[in-house]
Amino acid sequence: MTVTPITVQVHSSGRSSRVVLVEDVRRGLSKRPKELPPRWFYDERGSQLFEEITRLPEYYLTRAETEILARCARDIACRMQPEAIVELGAGSSTKTRMLIDAARQSGMLSRFVPFDVSPEIVERSARELVAEFPGLGVHAVIGDFAGDLQQIPRLGRQLVVFLGSTIGNFDDQERAAFLAAVRSLLAPGDGFLLGVDLVKDPAELIAAYDDAAGVTAGFNRNMLAVINRELSADFDLGAFEHVALYDPELHRIEMHLRSTRDQWVTIPGVGMRVLFQQGELMRTEISAKFTRPMVEAFLHDAGMGLAAWYTDPEERFALVSAVPA
Ligand SMILES: C[S@@+](CC[C@H](N)C(=O)[O-])C[C@H]1O[C@@H](n2cnc3c(N)ncnc32)[C@H](O)[C@@H]1O
Numbered sequence: 001m002t003v004t005p006i007t008v009q010v011h012s013s014g015r016s017s018r019v020v021l022v023e024d025v026r027r028g029l030s031k032r033p034k035e036l037p038p039r040w041f042y043d044e045r046g047s048q049l050f051e052e053i054t055r056l057p058e059y060y061l062t063r064a065e066t067e068i069l070a071r072c073a074r075d076i077a078c079r080m081q082p083e084a085i086v087e088l089g090a091g092s093s094t095k096t097r098m099l100i101d102a103a104r105q106s107g108m109l110s111r112f113v114p115f116d117v118s119p120e121i122v123e124r125s126a127r128e129l130v131a132e133f134p135g136l137g138v139h140a141v142i143g144d145f146a147g148d149l150q151q152i153p154r155l156g157r158q159l160v161v162f163l164g165s166t167i168g169n170f171d172d173q174e175r176a177a178f179l180a181a182v183r184s185l186l187a188p189g190d191g192f193l194l195g196v197d198l199v200k201d202p203a204e205l206i207a208a209y210d211d212a213a214g215v216t217a218g219f220n221r222n223m224l225a226v227i228n229r230e231l232s233a234d235f236d237l238g239a240f241e242h243v244a245l246y247d248p249e250l251h252r253i254e255m256h257l258r259s260t261r262d263q264w265v266t267i268p269g270v271g272m273r274v275l276f277q278q279g280e281l282m283r284t285e286i287s288a289k290f291t292r293p294m295v296e297a298f299l300h301d302a303g304m305g306l307a308a309w310y311t312d313p314e315e316r317f318a319l320v321s322a323v324p325a
Helices: 017-030 044-054 060-080 096-106 119-132 145-151 172-185 202-208 215-231 292-301
Strands: 006-010 084-088 111-116 137-142 158-162 191-197 240-247 252-259 263-267 272-276 281-288 304-311 317-324
Touching (some): 006 119, 017 215, 060 191, 084 096, 096 158, 111 119, 119 137, 172 292, 202 252, 215 252, 215 281, 292 304
Parallel strands (some): 084 111, 158 191
16 A cells, blocks of 8 residues: 655644634624735635636736746755745645756755645645655645744755745735744745735736636635635625726735625624625735835845845746845
8 A cells, every 4th residue: 555645734823714714704894994814715616716817818927937937946946955845825836846846856855845724725736746746745734824834844954935926915014924934934044935026017917917707806706605605694796896906005906896786795604794885895805016125125124135036037027035144
């Protein structure tokens, strides 16, 4: 009998994910304006929709990041010689395969540690990875960025990667807390590889978050389907429109759901009945865009220094290699 080299460790800061959902919904829908945190996009269906988004013609982010990785994965792997790659917000780990491949060829990589809130997609990619890279052990950790990063085991000299511009989903405070937690995972000799989307023409940004085929709209509304299923709510998905706006001062895309009519929504799982007025916006995600000085500043504040800055030829996206200061 062969033993599958996959282990899965589940955390949620000592609280079940339902308890966290109840708190997030209660808090977010009591705010003015209303908002919900983006982690609730990613049930199994939401993770599939995100995969579809990455293949859309308007969504340049994944293509640009893939292009950069294809050029620099070997360079990064040779410089860092990681024994373990830890991927935060791993999702399907599609792009990360280039890094795993390069690190296996150039060194001693034996472990891959995907960390994500969504177990289904991580378990599927773990099965694919052990088949694709014989001898690679996959230790998946299921948890939330806010509170569970310290549960990630140290399995040797490590490269911590955070791709897909997910860093843009944090506000300033959340980003600082997240980077401090990442810094605490790093020992001398370890590295951090970060994918950031760069400030650019707002029209290009808005198209990337409001595609013609409506996949992003479906992804956005999926959060309401999650709340309906988990908390027995009665959101009418057809009565909320997807809206993507760009805020030039905060240089960020904001995704909202706009109520198309006055409507009451009942959410028995949190004991709430909530009024949405016609035209009212509820924010579901921010996606901040950065410049190199901004990235250098937030890394510095977190006790890290920039080691290399890689971009695609059109400078739409950057992969940032950082080390503990
Ligand atoms: C924008 S996707 C990026 C996926 C992949 N890294 C890529 O580059 O295509 C964000 C990923 O982070 C995960 N995620 C979102 N919120 C999270 C949270 N609060 N804690 C842990 N993972 C989270 C999602 O499940 C999803 O896989």
